[in-house]
Amino acid sequence: MTRTLALSNVVRFIATAALAVTAGLAHAQQPWPGKTLTLIVPYTAGGTNDTLGRTLGEILRRDYGTATIVENKPGAGGSVGADAVARATPDGNTLLLASTSPLTIFPNLVKTSYDPMKDMVPVASVAVGPVGILATKATPVSTFEELVEEAKKRPGKITFGVPGLGSVAHIGMAALSKELGIEMLQVPYRGGSQAVSDGLGGQVDLLVVNTDIVLPHVAAGTLKPLAVMAPKRLAPWPDVPTMAELNLPDIRYFSNFALFAPAGVPAPVMQSMHEVITKALADPQFQQMLEKQSMQPGTGVGDDFVKQVRESYEQNGRIIREGNITAQ
Structure with missing residues (x-):
């Protein structure tokens, strides 16, 4: 009986160790995230984006060992931070965490140093602030x-x-x-x-x-x-x-907090990013944070979200032109 129990314990130990090794290899082979991730927030510290960034960072650290840095770069309607990401190395290690406004509204009001539809790629909507x-x-x-x-x-x-x-x-x-x-x-x-x-x-x-x-x-x-x-x-x-x-389905105006990458991130990295972010957004810790902050889930990931951002940019541009709206 003792020998049987001992063998059973050994088998369980080996199985557990194998699972751990498999998980470790899976993480090691994952193209994204890497050891560090910088989330540039184009607003002053202490806002909603910081809360979202910290929660995502905690999940990525727990699951992948990634150290996430939230860096605040406020100014000019969010365009200072957006420009920093547009100029960043497109390796997936620097992302913009902001509402969609620096890409879909502000460039329709003033000329920006970046092209919002060419210099950055929408990754995922992470939360909605109604x-x-x-x-x-x-x-x-x-x-x-x-x-x-x-x-x-x-x-x-x-x-x-x-x-x-x-x-x-x-x-x-x-x-x-x-x-x-x-x-x-x-x-x-x-x-x-x-x-x-x-x-x-x-x-x-x-x-x-x-x-x-x-x-x-x-x-x-x-x-x-x-x-x-x-x-x-x-x-x-x-x-x-x-x-x-x-009966006003086209009036979809809310703070859509999202992640954006510089254009040119390799396809395997971007695909991995989509998969990892989708999993993180479904994590109970992230869902509990949304409920506590009275926010709603994001509106899409990957191609679906890219389409949303492009349509929003075009619609906002039309409303701004027809209404003669200015930033002054």
């Missing part, structure tokens, strides 16, 4: 339909605050107004916090901002969400419709 349309105490409307009706009655009178000129909220509202044939007055702020402060004071009729910064105010009853520009409804606001549910 944008909400909310009524403040300055307006009596309580549904999106009532808002449209009121806007048609009083063209150019309803005001809405956005986090800045050329922001996703700004372009989204321009597209929405054109689609519905209504006219509202935009009030641009320097960031979402200032917009929310004035919205709570009733200085604007509406707020169009990322939903995470207004969740406590909605819970307190001081702001009323009318609609969300997101792929699906928010868990905290189960009764608030999406644009698609309001």
Whole structure:
């Protein structure tokens, strides 16, 4: 009996060791990631992108032993960081982690040193930061339909605050107004916090901002969400419709946080990158972080996401030209 148990233990040990060796060889043969990965974030430290970068880095370290460095390079609407990645060696070791705006909005407003459709390649959308349309105490409307009706009655009178000129909220509202044939007055702020402060004071009729910064105010009853520009409804606001549910499927404006690589990364490295990132995004640790941050899953990986970015770039360019929108 003792001999049988001993042999059984030996067999189990050998099997476990074999699995470990196989896993080690698989990681060693994996074209990506390497020993180090630099994620360039084109914004100041402490924002959503940093949280996403840290969580991805923890997963890559745990599964592949990769040391991930999050490097903040803010400035010029995200174009400083984007330019740094466009000029980086295309080996997959330097990626941009940002919303899609530096590629799909900002280059349509000003001339950039990089060509957003040629100098970088979209890798994966990692998370969606929904944008909400909310009524403040300055307006009596309580549904999106009532808002449209009121806007048609009083063209150019309803005001809405956005986090800045050329922001996703700004372009989204321009597209929405054109689609519905209504006219509202935009009030641009320097960031979402200032917009929310004035919205709570009733200085604007509406707020169009990322939903995470207004969740406590909605819970307190001081702001009323009318609609969300997101792929699906928010868990905290189960009764608030999406644009698609309001028969406005083309109004897809939200903070789409994503990874971008410099053009020219070898195909085997890019394929491995897609596989590894897809696995990381499905990891329970990453999913729990999204839920905690009130974000939604990304919109695609690889060719699907490349198509989304190109279509968004072209659509934003059209909205900006037709609306004579400038960054000033």
